[in-house]
Amino acid sequence: MSAVATGVGLAVPGASAATELTTGTAEGAAPVDPAARIGKKGLRHLDQATRLALCAARDALNAAGLMTGDARLTTAGGGAPTVAAELLVPAESVAVVVSSNLGNLDSVCEVATTIAADGGTRLLSPVYAPRLSSNVTASEIAIRFGLRGPNLMVCNGPTSGLDAVHWATVLLAGGRARHVLVVGAEPANDVVRRLTGHAHPFDGAAALVLESAAAAAERDAPVLAGLDGYVRTGSLAGCVTALGGVPRAWLAPRPAPADVLPGVPRHALEDRWGPASGALGVLQCAAAVGHFAAGGSGPVYAVAGTDADDAVAGLVLTAPAGAETGNGEGRA
Amino acid sequence: MSEHAGWPIAGTGAVAAIGRSPAEIFDSLCAGTSGLHPMRGFERSYYTGDRLYEIDDRGDAGDVPGRATAFLLEAIAQAVAEAGLDERLGDIPVLVGTGLRELRSVELWARDGVPFPAGELHFGTALRERFGATMTHTVSNACSASLYALSMGTDLLAAGAETVIVAGVDTVTESMVGIADRLQSVAPDTVRPFDLDRMGTILGEGASAVVLRRTEDPDRPGPGRVRGVAVNCDAHHTTAPHAGSIAAAIREAHRRAGAGPEDIDLVMLHGTGTHANDAAEARAIRAVFGPAPEKALMTAMKSMTGHTSGASGLHSLIVALRAMADGLVPPTLGLNRPIEEAAEFRIVRDAAAPADLALAQVNAFGFGGVNAVALVAGRR
Incomplete structure (x- = not known):
């Protein structure tokens, strides 16, 4: 099962373009301001991961040419709010697959501790209601942009972002959608810091539009990368073996031993952007798109998960057809 | 296959x-x-x-x-x-x-x-x-x-x-x-x-x-077959279900299974007991089956298990397999005066109803407008 990427969107502190994902850093960068990016209206009742996801998703849909407009909510003449955007393909043809492990944890914890502290539910704010179901991010994206295809929320641990990309290719292969918006989003907040033990977790989102090569060609959409060869195995060594061959570069999980893919240039994105949990795999695919856009050659491997986790997932990203191969980023 | x-x-x-x-x-x-x-x-x-x-x-x-x-x-x-x-x-x-x-x-x-x-x-x-x-x-x-x-x-x-x-x-x-x-x-x-x-x-x-x-082991016949599953999203409202979108999912499940409403013997209703769900689900079923489905019996098991949320769709499917094997449809508790939209549905009440059943439809709809409908056949 394979697909091509035709659009990328980022809501990453410190990176405004995919080409910066392997060179920039979140250190010292200002947080993403979702209200400035997509308008304040409609954000109040949403959690941080969903706000970030909406920004990245909007940009990916625009970049892929599936939608025009900035998708801000407007209220004209006091009526129901409308979304300033137009979908250019049938609503049923676009699926949404979101990956996030930690997105709604702060809301869940806030409500549970408030009940215990007060000895009842009197003090609970109804604003939390939609955030207590883990699929809030995927469904809010569908509602904002009017995407009526299959809507999946993948919460699958450290590999979750690459798993989400895999399920997008399954949806395409099975004919359930012609285009899939894949989003990885994670928030930084005190609950996440305490649960994961990470002082500076990723606070952002990355989005991709995936479709079949034929669907992209049919609407003359520029291809940014090819995606293929997903594997999920019990170990890092097993994953790299299953991916096969030797890539030109690889996007590595943070604690990857030096003897794995020796000599192949590696980008441990979490060193730059913080532990990214369910967003990592999507961020890696966006980084591969940036690598190709900057003239880098393929194939590039994306690998998420370590031997300390339940599994390690991998994906092969290839340079768009017609791009230079064989030179680009040399051996380090 | x-x-x-x-x-x-x-x-x-x-x-x-x-x-x-x-x-x-x-x-x-x-x-x-x-x-x-x-x-x-x-x-x-x-x-x-x-x-x-x-x-x-x-x-x-x-x-x-x-x-x-x-x-x-x-x-x-x-x-x-x-x-x-x-x-x-x-x-x-x-x-x-x-x-x-x-x-x-x-x-x-x-x-x-x-x-x-x-x-x-x-x-x-x-x-x-x-x-x-x-x-x-x-x-x-x-x-x-x-x-x-x-x-x-x-x-x-x-x-x-x-x-x-x-x-x-x-x-x-x-x-x-x-x-x-x-x-x-x-x-x-x-x-x-x-x-x-x-x-x-x-x-x-x-x-x-x-x-x-993928293929059945002839020495180990199972309880049935999944004939087709449809999924979609309302993209409408977080908690207010959209009957038109649910109806589209039902039609798509029928299409995938190569079946029509006249082939369905049993509908395992999502039936959560909320005002919004039950009204929208009934309207969607009417849109596909008509206001008075003659053949399909229906039941809503959440009246006894509660809303088992993520587990509920497969709970219903597994119960449908048992119902088809035993020729018996469990009742829906607490249903005394049906809502108008479902007034002519054959929802089993009071006691389990014997019936000859071959094909069941299973409904499951979720928060955020995520709809899924499966068709499952019993062993024949």
């Missing part, structure tokens, strides 16, 4: 408030046994609605973490055993649909400091430990999660997989119960699907699992 012939089901497993196996659950349903009980895991005095459909596994020890994981493993082990699979699952895909993951454990961690590693939020960690499974996927798709996972499983079979395990699981979170309690002006006394006096839903707990095969 075309999807019209269907994917063989080789094994089933289920746990709920009213039973610890598919047979126990089915017998309880047919006997009209409800799992509704005063809250076991939470402090009753905090809530105006103080009853739930919990599984009674904690004794008097208060609440403990990891219960969703334990129920999931129990249901999968049952399904694996019935299918005659080795428990070392290796790279056999295991797809788990859930609404609330292990969020109850996160609540206990946040509130009481009960240790909880982040790696146990998704079920892959426990599935690796117990079954050696590495191709595991946790999908958090609210109340249609297990049928969504079923659609993904059938797609993997279509793409060449030989065996796929699909499961659903949920336990009740205090945050979800609490916010419902806060928003309801009057707490529901029980779940009354499609009744004029329905007052809302009440959560239940449980897990459900099926083993699907």
Whole structure:
């Protein structure tokens, strides 16, 4: 099962373009301001991961040419709010697959501790209601942009972002959608810091539009990368073996031993952007798109998960057809 | 193999408030046994609605973490055993649909400091430990999660997989119960699907699992076949379901199975007992089946198990398999005066109804407008 990427969107502190994902850093960068990016209206009742996801998703849909407009909510003449955007393909043809492990944890914890502290539910704010179901991010994206295809929320641990990309290719292969918006989003907040033990977790989102090569060609959409060869195995060594061959570069999980893919240039994105949990795999695919856009050659491997986790997932990203191969980023 | 012939089901497993196996659950349903009980895991005095459909596994020890994981493993082990699979699952895909993951454990961690590693939020960690499974996927798709996972499983079979395990699981979170309690002006006394006096839903707990095969083992005939699964999204409103979108999912499931409304013998209703769900579900069924479906019997099992959320779609599917095998449809409790939209539906009430059944439709709709509809055939 394979697909091509035709659009990328980022809501990453410190990176405004995919080409910066392997060179920039979140250190010292200002947080993403979702209200400035997509308008304040409609954000109040949403959690941080969903706000970030909406920004990245909007940009990916625009970049892929599936939608025009900035998708801000407007209220004209006091009526129901409308979304300033137009979908250019049938609503049923676009699926949404979101990956996030930690997105709604702060809301869940806030409500549970408030009940215990007060000895009842009197003090609970109804604003939390939609955030207590883990699929809030995927469904809010569908509602904002009017995407009526299959809507999946993948919460699958450290590999979750690459798993989400895999399920997008399954949806395409099975004919359930012609285009899939894949989003990885994670928030930084005190609950996440305490649960994961990470002082500076990723606070952002990355989005991709995936479709079949034929669907992209049919609407003359520029291809940014090819995606293929997903594997999920019990170990890092097993994953790299299953991916096969030797890539030109690889996007590595943070604690990857030096003897794995020796000599192949590696980008441990979490060193730059913080532990990214369910967003990592999507961020890696966006980084591969940036690598190709900057003239880098393929194939590039994306690998998420370590031997300390339940599994390690991998994906092969290839340079768009017609791009230079064989030179680009040399051996380090 | 075309999807019209269907994917063989080789094994089933289920746990709920009213039973610890598919047979126990089915017998309880047919006997009209409800799992509704005063809250076991939470402090009753905090809530105006103080009853739930919990599984009674904690004794008097208060609440403990990891219960969703334990129920999931129990249901999968049952399904694996019935299918005659080795428990070392290796790279056999295991797809788990859930609404609330292990969020109850996160609540206990946040509130009481009960240790909880982040790696146990998704079920892959426990599935690796117990079954050696590495191709595991946790999908958090609210109340249609297990049928969504079923659609993904059938797609993997279509793409060449030989065996796929699909499961659903949920336990009740205090945050979800609490916010419902806060928003309801009057707490529901029980779940009354499609009744004029329905007052809302009440959560239940449980897990459900099926083993699907690409081809049937002739020496081991299973309980039925999955004929087709449709999924879509309303893209309309977080909590207000959209009848048109649900109807589209029903039609798509029929199309995938090569069947029409006239072929359906049994509809396992989503039937949560909320005003919005039951009205929208009834309107969607009318749009596809007409206002007075002559053939299809219907039932809403949440009146006895409560809303088992992510597990509920497969719970309904497994009950449908039993109903077709035994020729018996469990009743819907609490349904005295049907809503106008469903007035001419043949919803089984009061007592289990004998019937000759070959093809069932299973509905599951979730928070955020995620709809899934499956068609399942009994063994013939």
